[in-house]
Amino acid sequence: MADTSFLDWPFLDQHHRDLHARLSTWCVAHDGQLHHETGDVEADCRALVKLLGKAGWLRLAVPAAHGGLTEKLDVRSLCLARQTLGYHSGLADFAFAMQGLGTGAISLFGSDAIKERYLRKVARGELIAGFALSELEAGSDVAAMATSATKVDGGYLINGEKTWISNGGIADILTLFARTGGAPGAKGLSAFAFSTDTPGFEVVERIDVIAPHPLATLRFTDCFVPDNHLIGGEGDGFRIAMATLDVFRSTVGAAALGFARRAADEALERASTRQLFGKPLADLQLTQAALADMALGIDASQLLILRAAWAKDRGQERVTREAAMAKLHATDGAQQIIDQAVQIFGGMGVKSGTMVERLYREIRALRIYEGASEVQKVVIARAALAAHQAGK
Template sequence: MDFMLSEQEKQFKRFCKEFAKDKLALLAEKYGETDEAPRDMVAQMAAAGFFELLLPEELGGKGIKALPICLAREAFAGVFCPADVTLAMQGLGSYPIHLAGNPDQKKKYLVPVAKGELLTTYALTEPGAGSDVNGMKSAAHVEGEGFRLNGEKIFISNGYSANILVTFARTPLTDNPRAMSAFILEKGMPGLSVAQRLEVIAPHDLVRLKYENIFVPRENLLGEMGQGFNIAMQTLELFRMTVGAAALGIGQAAFDSALHHVKKRVQFGKPLAEFQATQIKLADMVMELDAARALVYRAAILKDRGERAVGRHASMAKLYATEASFKVVDQAVQLHGGVGLLKGSVVERLYREIRALRIYEGTSEIQRLIIANLILKE
């Protein structure tokens, strides 16, 4: 699919892959599977300039382009999951500030995020509001020179490591009682706490957050009151396709491992690769990955060209790439036989890591609903 990329983009893709091979693989060996965002990982990613992909050019960054973020996530995800998650969360937690922040907020937060000095996250989901964001109960009421915020958030990635977060809460307005606003919270604000660290199928820095009477100064409101829903959705529109890219990276790593295995493993007197049943599986796997890659790169290229109606492409990229890569990883485990299920085997880890991607940033079912809604409106 590299024919879709310019020479500069191909070079950047090689750079990402080399970084993953030379640096992230060593960190993966050092930390194993971890639910932390290791400081030396953050420092190395920052030194290599990856967080500058999330900073606009006017602030000294590389401009916020979807394709390079996709290429980096594709290269990182199969190698060291925390690196992929950290790049994604630095983006999800800073893009709302780029979209709606005032110059002071941008200066205060975006530059330190791009240097890796601040870790951030995006806190939207609640126990009663997952797919249905409008089920949100967290609420902020105007009080003096700010807001009083109460509520709770769940499944927040990098929520333990993050120093700041962008969050969303109801701020009823007279003309819109269900209005939602976006706020920047800083760890250490009285009333903001990590109520629980959550353990999931593959280690992931994941928490439940509690907001108990937090006083949020007015200067921490992002944009205008009532703009929260739009800010949340515009952010997801960019980052959704990058989830597809991460899935692709995981699927490709599983495929590579399976390809290596079937050439070596001998049964019935010959390598598995010589059986047609194996070859048919390999052909399907590589075709699925190529189709997924085409959809991911297409969505990113259209977004970077400034096409307005990119929502459908973003959802198709996320949906297809996560579902296809899940099937590829499953087949890779199958091709490994019993050793594919041994703890510590690459495909066993990838099998667990890929699962969440069909759920977060909008489940596969929700992506289908978005695609259908957009088609029906065209």
């Protein structure tokens, strides 16, 4: 049985516990649909967005005033949803997460008109969202972004390319970041709500990865975006991107934790039932040491994730340090836990299609996207240095 003792920790309220119970029950009841694979990952992702929207789970990804379940984005709810979905299906977690991340900047900084135009449809699964930040030479170094937004009468013309964009080939709405004006580095970036039916928009490549997800390279050629689709003001793009990641970075750790919990449960079952040298594999001390490491890593990650999410929900303006710690520990830790689970399974652990093999492929990207592990270490170190220098 999966460990749910963390639900009694003081970071969570009763409505969070109720959410976890309802979503867990729903995932079990819809297991076949969550794992229905046609060989077309874009079609599978579209189907999952519709399924999650119809069930009402995507309402967690937008504020209540525009069709959501909570007054504002509730990070603990988002984390619990991603952790639970990740436990059952990596692609279902992805489909859920991108609806939130793809419109997070709109929820946080968009005008009421833009919120009303897009968020209700995103919450119902009628529109698919994406987050267009990365470029070939501007991934971890966002300030190196080259995509431009040139001011013209009534709006902006977007030119450039984005790559590694989740939902890139299927998104209806993108939060798009581009350079406006001549300010250097991060100061010159702005954010836009971009509709992919805009003339000049092109999907130039679908990107295949080890755990199939709909990723793409996108090209923008004189794409006109109206003035009222600017999110915030000119030059606010970097601040908007970082504030959005402050909300959603902890949820990446939560998804990784869902993977880790599933791997640990699979390993516990395997170790308890597999006979080796005339007794259960679990009787071997080396196996017990691996299981202990898993349990320790899971609880440590859970604490860091809930600490970061709780702080944000309680009104702490920036949780950059806390979210970086949560993502770093949870994603790197999940990689180790899943690897240990594969080892416990032996040859079956690398058989294509088994759960631990799927998790082994699924976890790797989480240590890269929304800030690679190395970037999180820089963020944490700078925060520690700043606090020291300030005498805190």
